Amino acid sequence: MKVILGILAYKLNDRVTDLQAPLVREAFGAEFPPLKQLAKNISLFFLNSNKFLEFARPISNKIVYIGGITDEWKKMTKLDEEFRSILNNSRSGTVLFSFGTVANTRTLGESLRRTLLRTFSQFPDYEFIWKLDGESAKNESELIKATPNVHTFEWVPQNAILRHPKLRAFITHCGQNSLAEAAKIGVPIVAIPMFADQLYNAVLAKHRGMAVHVDIRQLITDKTGKVLGTALSRVLHDASFRANAKLIRKKIALSPFGAKEQLVRWVEFAAEFPHLNELNLPTDAELGWVAYYSIDAILFSIGAIFLAILALFLMLRMAFRRILAMANSRNKVEKRKERTKNE
Structure with a gap:
């Protein structure tokens, strides 16, 4: 479900970005770089949240938590x-x-x-x-x-x-x-x-x-x-x-670095080194949306589970048929013995 929602969010964001592009060029000129390229070149993302409140999750090294900075x-x-x-x-x-x-x-x-x-x-x-x-x-x-x-x-x-x-x-x-x-x-x-x-x-x-x-x-x-x-x-x-x-x-x-110190130090660092490409994660444009959202891995996992279930089903069917055949064979032997006895 999360993957499906992620893909929908990606498509929606892609669509909104395309709709914004003409408005941005009209306001800032035709030479203004594409929004997707601009987003890719952003040095850092500052989030007004705190890592001790947020759910733990894998994130880009470009994300810096500065929750409480206004306080x-x-x-x-x-x-x-x-x-x-x-x-x-x-x-x-x-x-x-x-x-x-x-x-x-x-x-x-x-x-x-x-x-x-x-x-x-x-x-x-x-x-x-x-x-x-x-x-x-x-x-x-x-x-x-x-x-x-x-x-x-x-x-x-x-x-x-x-x-x-x-x-x-x-x-x-x-x-x-x-x-x-x-x-x-x-x-x-x-x-x-x-x-x-x-x-x-x-x-x-x-x-x-x-x-x-x-x-x-x-x-x-x-x-x-x-x-x-x-x-x-x-x-x-x-x-x-x-x-x-x-x-x-x-x-x-008691956090080693406060929000204000984080903000000041990282801004100064970004001013010294504007292009922090070393911190970039692979984007969907580079990987393709199939690899980016692990669709290939998900399909492989689904296929493996399906094959395992199919193999189990075939094994159970084979075992059931053998048991049924053995039962039928035993019945035939008993009937033959009964006929011989009656004769």
Whole structure:
């Protein structure tokens, strides 16, 4: 299945590249090199992800992980008195709920927002800081007032809140930057992915034992708040989630080379040696798509399995026929003896 999806992705990418080519030449001139050739000549690929979060897999030496680089460049935002008061005065701790800057909380719908508030009210010992747009907060103002442990803001200093010692959990859409910040700081997650890479990121966080994954579709249909309540209760009360998050934080912190150092050193190296052809993997153009996707090896394996099954079938059929022949022969001998005896 992965091979089939890989081939489809390859064909789709090939088609999109062909469609982009005229637009690129129109914008940059007819002499602009083909996009495929340009991609082949790229010196390095920087990925905003962390190798301690990603699944282990064979990759090109041109790929450099710099997950958390934005966190390293962020200046530590000092918390306002209002945020400090909420965090410091919370009895059991505080939960941050934010879907980042891209996902608009208005798209959640009134019914879901009310379910979320109902869920938060079930945790009276915890304070909830919720990044909620002004219009939604206004529409739900009466219900928010009736839920004293929920505090809504149109903007929150996410990084600074995540670093506060009384922050107990992070309810997030699991965008790349949010996941990188939570991993680097060591905060357990309730992941509610909505689209794009968020689904993959949520699976990564769950796989590393630092998150509970909540399906947005179940959340929408659940009117009681049980789905989110169960997930949040697990993250808050099961110490393994925080322990795993802290372990990932420690690995990232003690990694021999930080994201910033990796970026600076590799950029300087690429500036000195623009063409790092020694790091190139064989491309589909050089190998052909049959060899590139190991179709020949797969067909050989399928053929070998088919021949083995066929040989087993023939052997069993031959054995069955021999057994049947022996049985028939024995019956004939017994019948002959019986006739001789009767005569």
